[in-house]
Amino acid sequence: PNVRPAPTQCVGPDYRSESQKPTAAVSTDVKVDTVTILPQTPQLIALLSIIRDKNTQRGDFIFYSNRIIRLLVEEGLNHLPTVEHTVTTPVGRSYDGLAFQGKICGVSIMRAGEAMEQGLRECCRSVRIGKILIQRDEETSQPKLFYDKLPEDIADRWVLLLDPMLATGGSAIMAVDVLKSRGVPEERILFLNVLASPQGIQNFATKFPKLRLVTAFVDQGLDDKNYIIPGLGDFGDRYYTR
Ligand code: PRP
Ligand code: URA
Numbered sequence: 281p282n283v284r285p286a287p288t289q290c291v292g293p294d295y296r297s298e299s300q301k302p303t304a305a306v307s308t309d310v311k312v313d314t315v316t317i318l319p320q321t322p323q324l325i326a327l328l329s330i331i332r333d334k335n336t337q338r339g340d341f342i343f344y345s346n347r348i349i350r351l352l353v354e355e356g357l358n359h360l361p362t363v364e365h366t367v368t369t370p371v372g373r374s375y376d377g378l379a380f381q382g383k384i385c386g387v388s389i390m391r392a393g394e395a396m397e398q399g400l401r402e403c404c405r406s407v408r409i410g411k412i413l414i415q416r417d418e419e420t421s422q423p424k425l426f427y428d429k430l431p432e433d434i435a436d437r438w439v440l441l442l443d444p445m446l447a448t449g450g451s452a453i454m455a456v457d458v459l460k461s462r463g464v465p466e467e468r469i470l471f472l473n474v475l476a477s478p479q480g481i482q483n484f485a486t487k488f489p490k491l492r493l494v495t496a497f498v499d500q501g502l503d504d505k506n507y508i509i510p511g512l513g514d515f516g517d518r519y520y521t522r
Pocket of ligand 2: 392445447506507508509511512513514515516
């Protein structure tokens, strides 16, 4: 994948002239067909600015992360198949529309990925949810698989894989290997992610060239502890414990 450095762009609303718009660092561009980066709107940049801020308290971190997660879920659902579907309106006219096709399920990479389950449930009522517990070793950054519990018919479903952070890519790659071992083809997995590093995207997209990834932002890189920079710190700690 061709990953370019993040430019600083004018992101203010359209009622201001270009010269009056505030500038902000927007996502690094990634020229890979399977990677979708959410539009870098003023809303998204403002939401990300709140959750990146080290002074943001847990209540606000949860509230504003949830808003970003909702945007990711709505965009992710656009990548699922639809069929033509005509309905009759209350005034007796017909409308040629669309209907979703196919069964889905969510799979969260615990613990941080569980924070994305509610956003999926808000869009897809009574959606089945599976879990994979993978923890990154704090010293080596290597992922370790502890547990998984997945719907029995997962091989017949589209899978929305949930994890807000893609750093080295090790955890997400391990999770996809589990899904593939249960018969889910790569092209029926959609990975929803809040923040990615260019290295993580590169590793993940190279290993799984048919798997689609939707992210809110591709950051600058990784630090010497393999934390995303500028990043937002440890998502799981900030969402669940701090
Ligand atoms: C975090 C995060 C990802 C992983 C990303 O989880 O939620 O799963 O690290 O890093 P990687 O791309 O280098 O593998 P962590 O293992 O820290 O557990 P947590 O969800 O309990 O915070
Ligand atoms: N996991 C996180 O929560 N944050 C990072 O920056 C990297 C991995």
